[in-house]
Amino acid sequence: MSTLTETTPLLADILATIKPEAGIRADALAMLEQLGLPGNKSEEYKFTPITRALEKNFAFGDPSRETNISNIGEFLIPDLEGNILVFINGIFSEELSTYNHEELHIKPIDGKEKGFASLADFKSDALVAWNTAAWTSGISLDVSANTEVHKPVILHYINDTTQGDAKSCTRNIIRLGKSSKLTVVEKQDTIGTHAGFSNVVTEGFVEANAELHLYSIQADGGKRFHFGQTTIWQNRDSRVNTFTLTLDGKLIRNNLQLILDGEGCESHMNGLYILQGDTLADNHTVVDHRKPNANSNELYKGVIDGNAKGVFNGKIYVRPDAQKTNAFQSNRNILLSDKATVNTKPQLEIWADDVKCSHGCTTGQLDEEAIFYLQTRGISKETARAMVLYAFALEVVETIPSENLKKYIDAMISERLHKSF
Amino acid sequence: MLSIKNLHAKIEENQILNGLNLEVKAGEVHAIMGPNGSGKSTLASVLAGREEFEVTDGTVEYLGKNLLALAPEERAHEGVFLAFQYPVEIPGVSTINFMKTAVNQVREARGQQPLDAVSFLSLMKEKMKLVEIDQSLLNRSLNEGFSGGEKKRNEIFQMAMLEPKLAILDETDSGLDIDALRIVANGVNKLRNKNNAIIVVTHYQRLLEYIVPDYVHVLYKGRIVKSGTKELALELEAKGYDWIKDEVAVV
Numbered sequence: 195m196s197t198l199t200e201t202t203p204l205l206a207d208i209l210a211t212i213k214p215e216a217g218i219r220a221d222a223l224a225m226l227e228q229l230g231l232p233g234n235k236s237e238e239y240k241f242t243p244i245t246r247a248l249e250k251n252f253a254f255g256d257p258s259r260e261t262n263i264s265n266i267g268e269f270l271i272p273d274l275e276g277n278i279l280v281f282i283n284g285i286f287s288e289e290l291s292t293y294n295h296e297e298l299h300i301k302p303i304d305g306k307e308k309g310f311a312s313l314a315d316f317k318s319d320a321l322v323a324w325n326t327a328a329w330t331s332g333i334s335l336d337v338s339a340n341t342e343v344h345k346p347v348i349l350h351y352i353n354d355t356t357q358g359d360a361k362s363c364t365r366n367i368i369r370l371g372k373s374s375k376l377t378v379v380e381k382q383d384t385i386g387t388h389a390g391f392s393n394v395v396t397e398g399f400v401e402a403n404a405e406l407h408l409y410s411i412q413a414d415g416g417k418r419f420h421f422g423q424t425t426i427w428q429n430r431d432s433r434v435n436t437f438t439l440t441l442d443g444k445l446i447r448n449n450l451q452l453i454l455d456g457e458g459c460e461s462h463m464n465g466l467y468i469l470q471g472d473t474l475a476d477n478h479t480v481v482d483h484r485k486p487n488a489n490s491n492e493l494y495k496g497v498i499d500g501n502a503k504g505v506f507n508g509k510i511y512v513r514p515d516a517q518k519t520n521a522f523q524s525n526r527n528i529l530l531s532d533k534a535t536v537n538t539k540p541q542l543e544i545w546a547d548d549v550k551c552s553h554g555c556t557t558g559q560l561d562e563e564a565i566f567y568l569q570t571r572g573i574s575k576e577t578a579r580a581m582v583l584y585a586f587a588l589e590v591v592e593t594i595p596s597e598n599l600k601k602y603i604d605a606m607i608s609e610r611l612h613k614s615f
Numbered sequence: 616m617l618s619i620k621n622l623h624a625k626i627e628e629n630q631i632l633n634g635l636n637l638e639v640k641a642g643e644v645h646a647i648m649g650p651n652g653s654g655k656s657t658l659a660s661v662l663a664g665r666e667e668f669e670v671t672d673g674t675v676e677y678l679g680k681n682l683l684a685l686a687p688e689e690r691a692h693e694g695v696f697l698a699f700q701y702p703v704e705i706p707g708v709s710t711i712n713f714m715k716t717a718v719n720q721v722r723e724a725r726g727q728q729p730l731d732a733v734s735f736l737s738l739m740k741e742k743m744k745l746v747e748i749d750q751s752l753l754n755r756s757l758n759e760g761f762s763g764g765e766k767k768r769n770e771i772f773q774m775a776m777l778e779p780k781l782a783i784l785d786e787t788d789s790g791l792d793i794d795a796l797r798i799v800a801n802g803v804n805k806l807r808n809k810n811n812a813i814i815v816v817t818h819y820q821r822l823l824e825y826i827v828p829d830y831v832h833v834l835y836k837g838r839i840v841k842s843g844t845k846e847l848a849l850e851l852e853a854k855g856y857d858w859i860k861d862e863v864a865v866v
Contacts, residue, residue: 561703571691572688573713577720615715
């Protein structure tokens with residue numbers, strides 16, 4: 195049997211839960227059967243054994259369970275007023291959500307939206323195929339042209355695992371009209387002690403001169419297994435900033451893809467993962483330069499302790515038309531324990547000749563000479579370590595344009611790194 | 616203040632210090648000179664508590680305490696300061712922020728209240744003048760992209776902030792032009808008083824024209840083989856180290 199993909203009881207269980215239908219769902223289902231779930235030889239999932247992890251922790255044949263969460267107050271981001279959109283076990287809850295109906299046009303997704311499934315490619319990734327065939331809920335969010343949405347949209351993905359494991363496929367589509375502006379924050383949380391799996395696919399269309407800020411806060415202390423595919427298409431002169439923070443979870447796989455399909459696009463992709471215990475965090479990013487005169491800048495940094503594992507794969511494509519592209523990428527890691535690992539791989543494919551591209555990745559240990567230096571000034575070893583690590587992380591945090599979110603994220607990493615100065 | 620007896624130390628399998636003896640009293644300035652590889656920087660490192668060095672024999676008593684039993688930060692709390700030969704660059708940590716933490720952790724260890732922002736700032740302004748260092752430099756990442764002179768001035772600035780009882784200056788003159796040397800030496804001289812002691816580790820006599828020592832010791836093969844007053848430094852400058860080596864060989 196080939197180990198490139200796996201024909202497993204898991205796949206059979208998943209397929210059994212999906213009712214055959216016509217249209218895109220049926221195509222995606224056929225694709226999922228054809229692709230199979232990624233095995234340990236699958237190049238894209240080489241370091242992230244998601245199939246095995248799901249098999250071990252979930253019973254996909256079981257039906258989904260009732261939940262009765264009536265209050266999400268404990269999960270709100272302090273001091274940040276937002277448009278709150280709540281998903282419980284992957285299902286959008288209109289009653290728990292509160293948002294500005296004038297600035298935001300939100301309705302449950304039905305799969306008939308223009309551009310649906312045109313960005314997130316279900317023909318190459320089985321987990322996207324799975325989502326495309328099996329999604330049960332999600333939203334379609336539209337921002338009209340020339341509208342600046344003042345408060346961020348906060349998507350709370352809450353798993354309720356009090357009665358048993360939770361599994362979900364959620365599907366969103368976000369559309370920013372010309373010269374509009376929106377900030378979206380995704381946040382994961384869990385109630386209960388059982389495992390939860392979320393498969394979230396989000397497609398974003400950012401029209402000319404529009405601006406999207408997308409934050410993902412993955413600090414779920416529960417047993418969270420997550421697959422996310424976020425693909426954003428950018429029209430000319432649009433700007434997209436992403437920030438992905440991963441602090442907790444069992445297995446987190448983020449596929450983040452930006453398609454710069456107009457001239458003058460500007461994209462910033464930043465990420466920070468500070469891992470401990472046995473968390474596995476995998477960031478697969480793609481920046482696809484298709485048109486000329488665009489800039490992209492990517493900075494991901496990791497601090498990895500315990501048995502935790504970090505994976506970074508950064509693809510940059512510069513297509514033949516994308517002359518005068520500036521594309522930069524950097525991934526830097528610090529390993530704090532002997533058992534901590536990181537696998538990092540930059541992949542640049544450049545077909546245009548008049549471009550400026552660079553990439554770099556480093557993995558090292560904490561600078562002991564720096565720690566000693568600080569100690570000789572009277573600073574305890576613990577504080578010295580925290581200082582050096584915090585400074586390392588701060589470079590990414592400082593890229594956050596929103597003061598409130600910067601403060602919130604800064605507080606989280608300060609706590610994680612035992613910052614006491 | 617400091618009493619070093621029969622100190623032996625090694626790094627990995629290399630024995631560097633071989634029975635070093637040194638007595639330093641409050642108010643004194645001692646210069647430790649010697650050829651390359653004689654153990655000068657090892658002595659500085661052992662006194663500051665660098666982990667890579669293993670003390671295999673001997674004792675170091677500092678103000679009645681066993682210095683070798685203290686962690687590097689505890690030594691700093693007790694008033695020991697090392698000015699590094701190669702000050703470390705730490706991206707993202709500004710001198711001001713880290714000095715604020717350092718000063719307050721030292722104060723805490725001594726049972727003093729932490730300095731508030733205003734008092735810290737005025738202390739800093741006062742000390743900045745001593746070493747003619749600009750605040751913009753102190754706002755930047757610690758030593759990152761600093762010139763050799765700026766790094767050494769920053770060391771002396773930190774010394775001024777921490778007001779040590781025993782300061783060890785490890786090759787503070789290396790990499791300095793004459794103007795920077797004068798500024799750094801002036802800073803040290805202003806900090807010199809009857810209650811503190813300074814050990815100046817240097818290869819050349821040049822620095823000692825500005826920081827005039829009470830005693831000069833020659834370190835060779837991990838031991839002090841000759842001690843004298845500042846005239847000894849001049850003699851070494853004129854004659855080099857070979858005659859010392861010859862003398863030791865005869866003995």
